[in-house]
Amino acid sequence: EPILRDVVAAKPRLWEGQAQLGTLLLMRRVEPAFLEWNARLPSEARHPEIWVVRGHWAKSHAEVQVAARCFWEALRLEPNHRVANYQLGLMLRELNRLEQAEPFLDRASQLEKLSALVDRIYANPEVSSLLLEAAQLTEALGRPWEAWGWARAALQVQPDLREAHDLMERWQSQL
Numbered sequence: 001e002p003i004l005r006d007v008v009a010a011k012p013r014l015w016e017g018q019a020q021l022g023t024l025l026l027m028r029r030v031e032p033a034f035l036e037w038n039a040r041l042p043s044e045a046r047h048p049e050i051w052v053v054r055g056h057w058a059k060s061h062a063e064v065q066v067a068a069r070c071f072w073e074a075l076r077l078e079p080n081h082r083v084a085n086y087q088l089g090l091m092l093r094e095l096n097r098l099e100q101a102e103p104f105l106d107r108a109s110q111l112e113k114l115s116a117l118v119d120r121i122y123a124n125p126e127v128s129s130l131l132l133e134a135a136q137l138t139e140a141l142g143r144p145w146e147a148w149g150w151a152r153a154a155l156q157v158q159p160d161l162r163e164a165h166d167l168m169e170r171w172q173s174q175l
Contacts, residue, residue, distance in 0.1 A: 001021070001024055001025075001028075004017060004020055004021040004024060005021065007021075008021055012040075012042055013042060013044070013045075015045060015046075015047030015049070015050060016047065016049065018037075018041060018045060018047070018050060019047055019049030019050045019052075019053060020049075021037060022034065022037055022038070022049075022050060022053035022054075023049070023053050025037055026053055026056055026057055026060075034057060038054065038057075046077060047077065048074040048075075048077040048078035048081050048084060049074075051070045051071070051073040051074035051077070051084070052070070052071065052074045052081065052083055052084050052087070054070040055067045055068075055070030055071040055074065055084070055087055055091075056087070058070055059087070059091070064091050064094050064095055065091075065095065067087070067091050068088060068091035068092060068095065071084045071085075071087045071088035071091060072088055075088060075104075079142075080111060080141070080143070082108050082111040082112060082115070083108075085104045085105070085107045085108035085111065086104070086105065086108035088101075088104045089101045089102070089103075089104035089105035089108060090105075092104065093105075107141070110137060110140065110141055111141070113137060114134065114137050114138065114141070117130065117133060117134050117137065118134065121134060126157055127157070128154045128157040128158035128161055128164075131150050131151075131153045131154035131157060131164075132150070132151070132154045132161060132163055132164055134146075134150040135147045135148075135149075135150035135151040135154060135164060135167050136163075136167070138150055139167060139171075144171045144174065144175060145175060147167060147171065148167070148168055148171050148172075148175055151164040151165075151167040151168045152164075152168065155168075
């Protein structure tokens with residue numbers, strides 16, 4: 001905590017440092033210190049992790065709507081934030097907005113799957129089926145540049161992989 005406090009004192013607009021300090025204070029359950037940290041944040045503190053920390057604080061205080069709004073703000077800044085997607089889905093469920101919750105929970109699940117898949121790819125970089133799966137998953141997530149890149153990597157391993165060629169052709173003109 002002292003190191004993070006020194007960092008944010010020296011550079012108050014270093015949002016990642018602010019977010020880490022907020023996370024630490026939240027985990028330590030030091031309510032006055034957390035509230036002071038939040039109050040001292042510059043108004044332009046628009047970092048997804050800061051909104052996620054605020055969302056967790058609101059959730060821990062049974063302020064479901066406030067928590068939902070915080071997780072929504074995180075997703076406005078970073079639509080691929082897995083925790084924010086998951087937590088917003090949970091908050092919407094708690095608000096009995098089940099139909100609205102499902103896309104966020106589904107996206108969180110897809111992002112978790114992608115994370116696990118990337119770990120498998122790092123361990124097995126020459127397996128074209130894993131690279132193709134990453135291409136298809138990132139395409140489904142609306143991340144065409146990444147999908148194209150994964151497809152290209154799959155073709156480097158297996159040049160005759162039809163699905164990878166098809167994916168690249170679908171996106172070539174738009175990218």
